[in-house]
Amino acid sequence: xxxxxxxxxxxHATSRSxxxxxxRYLGILLIIPFLAFIFPYVxxxxxxxxxATLSRLGQVLDYSYRATNQNADVVVFGDSAALYNIDPxxxxxxxxxxxxxLPNTRDSLVVAGDETLRRYxxxxxxxxxxxxxxxxxxxxxxxxxxxxxxxxEMLFRHGTWQQIFIYACKRPQELLLFPFRFYAAGxxxxxxxxxxxxxxxxxxxxxxxxxxxxxxxxDCVLPSSILQMRDRDFVEHLLTTFSASKTETxxxxxxxxxxxxxxxxxxxxxxxxxxxxxxxxxxxxxxxDEAYSHELASxxxxxxxxxxxxxxxxxxxxx
Amino acid sequence: MLFNSYAFIFGxxxxxxxGYSIAGSFxxxxxxxWLGLAxxxxxxxxxxxxxxxxxxxxxGNFLFARLISRAAANTTVAKVLLWLAIxxxxxxxxxxxxxxxxxxxxxxxxxxxxxxxxxxxPLGISFFTFTQIAYLVDLQQGVASDQDFSSYLLFxxxxxxxxxxxxLHHKDIMPQFQEDRTYRLGFNDLAVGFSWFVMxxxxxxxxxxxxxxxxxxxxxxxxxxxxxxxxIGVLSYxxxxxxxxxxxxxxxxxxxxxxxxxxxxxxxSPYKASNIxxxxxxxHMTLTQYIGAYLYSPIQFMIVARRRRLGKKVTRRAQATPxxxxxxxxxxxxxTMFIVGIWHGAGLQFLVFGLLHGIYLTVAHGWRLLxxxxxxxxxxxxxxRLVRGVSVLLTFLCVVLAQVFFRAPSTRDxxxxxxxxxxxxLRISAPTVAIEQLRSPLILLTLGFIIVWCFPNTQQILxxxxxxxxxxxxxxxxxxxxxxxAPSVAWGMLLGSAFTLxxxxxxxxxxxxxxxF
Numbered sequence: 001x002x003x004x005x006x007x008x009x010x011x012h013a014t015s016r017s018x019x020x021x022x023x024r025y026l027g028i029l030l031i032i033p034f035l036a037f038i039f040p041y042v043x044x045x046x047x048x049x050x051x052a053t054l055s056r057l058g059q060v061l062d063y064s065y066r067a068t069n070q071n072a073d074v075v076v077f078g079d080s081a082a083l084y085n086i087d088p089x090x091x092x093x094x095x096x097x098x099x100x101x102l103p104n105t106r107d108s109l110v111v112a113g114d115e116t117l118r119r120y121x122x123x124x125x126x127x128x129x130x131x132x133x134x135x136x137x138x139x140x141x142x143x144x145x146x147x148x149x150x151x152x153e154m155l156f157r158h159g160t161w162q163q164i165f166i167y168a169c170k171r172p173q174e175l176l177l178f179p180f181r182f183y184a185a186g187x188x189x190x191x192x193x194x195x196x197x198x199x200x201x202x203x204x205x206x207x208x209x210x211x212x213x214x215x216x217x218x219d220c221v222l223p224s225s226i227l228q229m230r231d232r233d234f235v236e237h238l239l240t241t242f243s244a245s246k247t248e249t250x251x252x253x254x255x256x257x258x259x260x261x262x263x264x265x266x267x268x269x270x271x272x273x274x275x276x277x278x279x280x281x282x283x284x285x286x287x288x289d290e291a292y293s294h295e296l297a298s299x300x301x302x303x304x305x306x307x308x309x310x311x312x313x314x315x316x317x318x319x
Numbered sequence: 320m321l322f323n324s325y326a327f328i329f330g331x332x333x334x335x336x337x338g339y340s341i342a343g344s345f346x347x348x349x350x351x352x353w354l355g356l357a358x359x360x361x362x363x364x365x366x367x368x369x370x371x372x373x374x375x376x377x378x379g380n381f382l383f384a385r386l387i388s389r390a391a392a393n394t395t396v397a398k399v400l401l402w403l404a405i406x407x408x409x410x411x412x413x414x415x416x417x418x419x420x421x422x423x424x425x426x427x428x429x430x431x432x433x434x435x436x437x438x439x440x441p442l443g444i445s446f447f448t449f450t451q452i453a454y455l456v457d458l459q460q461g462v463a464s465d466q467d468f469s470s471y472l473l474f475x476x477x478x479x480x481x482x483x484x485x486x487l488h489h490k491d492i493m494p495q496f497q498e499d500r501t502y503r504l505g506f507n508d509l510a511v512g513f514s515w516f517v518m519x520x521x522x523x524x525x526x527x528x529x530x531x532x533x534x535x536x537x538x539x540x541x542x543x544x545x546x547x548x549x550x551i552g553v554l555s556y557x558x559x560x561x562x563x564x565x566x567x568x569x570x571x572x573x574x575x576x577x578x579x580x581x582x583x584x585x586x587x588s589p590y591k592a593s594n595i596x597x598x599x600x601x602x603h604m605t606l607t608q609y610i611g612a613y614l615y616s617p618i619q620f621m622i623v624a625r626r627r628r629l630g631k632k633v634t635r636r637a638q639a640t641p642x643x644x645x646x647x648x649x650x651x652x653x654x655t656m657f658i659v660g661i662w663h664g665a666g667l668q669f670l671v672f673g674l675l676h677g678i679y680l681t682v683a684h685g686w687r688l689l690x691x692x693x694x695x696x697x698x699x700x701x702x703x704r705l706v707r708g709v710s711v712l713l714t715f716l717c718v719v720l721a722q723v724f725f726r727a728p729s730t731r732d733x734x735x736x737x738x739x740x741x742x743x744x745l746r747i748s749a750p751t752v753a754i755e756q757l758r759s760p761l762i763l764l765t766l767g768f769i770i771v772w773c774f775p776n777t778q779q780i781l782x783x784x785x786x787x788x789x790x791x792x793x794x795x796x797x798x799x800x801x802x803x804x805a806p807s808v809a810w811g812m813l814l815g816s817a818f819t820l821x822x823x824x825x826x827x828x829x830x831x832x833x834x835x836f
Contacts, residue, residue: 012785014505022806025510025807025810033815180325184826
């Protein structure tokens with residue numbers, strides 16, 4: 001019976017010994033979350049733990065940072081549409097040129113910006129053509145719904161202390177929440193916390209197949225949040241920064257699903273007519289996720305062919 | 320601001336504790352002012368504009384309190400002032416909580432051309448309104464004493480209870496802030512309070528939020544489920560609601576304890592109740608006490624007075640006659656539960672929920688008259704345990720059936736879901752929710768019920784440190800697992816791990832279910 005329980009120490013005890021015991025206990029209780037908080041920062045910077053702690057998507061994004069001595073003729077730089085929808089191996093074979101993609105996601109671009117492209121250009125021969133390949137609603141990076149983990153992971157792995165410091169000043173709150181996202185993001189180390197098994201993806205010249213399987217329904221509707229995204233600041237900046245005498249640039253709008261309101265997106269002018277509007281494809285060929293732009297395997301050949309024609313027209317005069 | 324958010328845990332709470340420590344080194348008054356201002360900031364974080372409503376309500380009621388205390392207790396002037404205050408409070412509550420849903424209901428029934436809009440419900444409006452009405456009633460009756468503004472502000476807004484209770488009674492809290500003691504952070508109280516907070520956080524983030532997707536899926540199917548899926552959804556909701564509210568109450572009590580303030584208990588293993596009367600003594604205990612003191616008792620008092628005037632008997636024996644039972648038990652009980660139902664929301668489904676509980680309680684009171692309880696609680700034998708086990712299951716079943724209406728989007732959806740639950744072989748042409756869609760529900764449900772029925776509750780675990788003002792009578796039953804918290808290395812590591820897990824799962828914080836009331 002509870003009423004017979006003698007308190008071990010008096011309630012609201014303020015004696016020195018009670019205070020000492022309470023303080024020691026709080027120290028023990030808080031040390032575990034503290035260590036768990038520190039670990040992701042240390043692990044991402046340590047050569048020893050880096051591979052074990054790499055997240056599922058991180059393994060793909062890492063390709064951009066490791067692409068040294070590639071010396072490609074055509075470099076594709078874009079969002080996740082470029083990652084899933086373009087097959088550079090197929091392009092290389094059909095064009096007779098070496099084509100690679102530098103994988104990014106919209107979320108990683110928010111943190112890294114054009115860093116992966118800069119890094120590539122520092123470590124490789126300048127390409128003949130840089131293709132900026134984006135879905136029409138990813139032309140700016142000013143969306144409040146963004147998640148930062150993809151980019152932060154790469155920043156911690158590959159960024160300099162100065163870059164980390166600059167990011168910390170810019171987004172201190174995001175930086176502090178990084179450890180919690182680290183555990184939730186999934187990696188070889190934390191895989192036991194996730195229901196599905198971790199299968200490392202095979203990155204071929206910066207391309208991986210879309211990991212989802214469920215197709216968009218044929219009666220899909222593009223949400224207003226996507227339709228409202230119209231600024232092009234980020235891609236405009238890329239065009240002005242990376243145009244050079246030896247390197248041509250090209251902007252391509254990724255094909256989009258033919259959902260309701262898609263024609264509104266298609267009807268817009270992109271970059272004063274320099275970029276063709278996106279092609280509408282059957283919604284069932286796209287994955288059912290909030291990006292509305294990731295193609296299932298059945299459509300990749302079509303999108304790659306559309307890009308191939310655009311590159312051919314730019315570099316080889318349409319021959 | 321949510322207790323289960325990074326902003327609260329890493330921002331508000333440390334600043335509050337540091338401020339408390341600094342204010343405590345000056346004067347008791349500084350502590351009261353600091354906590355009052357911090358509580359207002361806590362409230363404003365969600366929607367700053369609603370601070371005006373909270374502030375207006377506090378100022379208005381404080382003014383009424385001043386006027387009532389100047390008039391002598393129980394005089395006509397005091398009574399008139401009290402009624403004016405009650406009408407003003409209920410009008411504010413009615414405007415935000417009931418007017419637009421009621422107009423929508425009228426529109427739905429009569430298909431009028433005017434479509435009423437909607438209004439955002441200020442968080443905690445029911446709780447701070449009820450708290451203040453109770454204070455004014457007690458002030459008018461001479462039970463409560465007049466307060467200075469800062470003490471009154473803190474009594475109403477004290478952040479651990481502001482949004483979803485417990486509903487504080489002035490006699491429980493005011494003396495604790497007026498006590499002549501050292502107002503500084505005590506590591507002993509911090510250890511007890513923070514442990515309690517972590518237990519609550521774990522319940523909310525790791526347990527309740529895990530049951531939510533299954534419950535949401537089934538209740539959104541508008542009855543297009545199989546019998547098994549319907550049961551899984553309803554039981555998942557029962558556990559979601561249990562861990563959600565239990566977690567909230569633990570966090571609220573724990574936070575108060577961190578500041579060396581004891582709260583009354585608000586939740587005491589209600590699914591272990593062996594009858595529906597027992598259930599309401601364990602579920603939202605402060606609301607039950609409030610309703611009992613300020614609604615049920617006055618109604619019963621009026622009925623008894625009327626019977627006396629008519630020359631009818633009012634003894635216990637008279638209560639045992641069908642006519643006496645109807646007037647003195649069934650009517651006040653059903654009416655009170657009708658009000659409790661409406662308090663939870665403006666939809667018809669809440670009314671059904673309240674009336675169902677009214678009927679349950681009336682039947683339970685009638686049963687008690689017929690068969691007075693005689694099970695020995697001190698040393699129950701095998702038969703007693705069996706009877707108790709069956710009673711607990713039966714009570715739980717009744718509660719779950721009423722909860723279908725509590726959660727359903729409409730009365731029709733509730734009835735449809737009940738039909739699915741009771742028709743084992745009913746064929747559904749196209750069930751929109753299949754069991755395969757639900758995430759390992761049976762294992763989760765089993766684990767949930769093991770925790771609910773076999774483990775002691777948090778105040779029992781913390782009993783050696785007197786975690787609350789009073790233990791619930793139910794907490795004095797013998798326990799299956801005698802687990803006691805102590806500030807030891809093992810408990811520190813266990814709760815440290817639970818805290819870490821909760822923090823990881825906190826990335827998309829969900830609101831507490833009781834926030835909508």
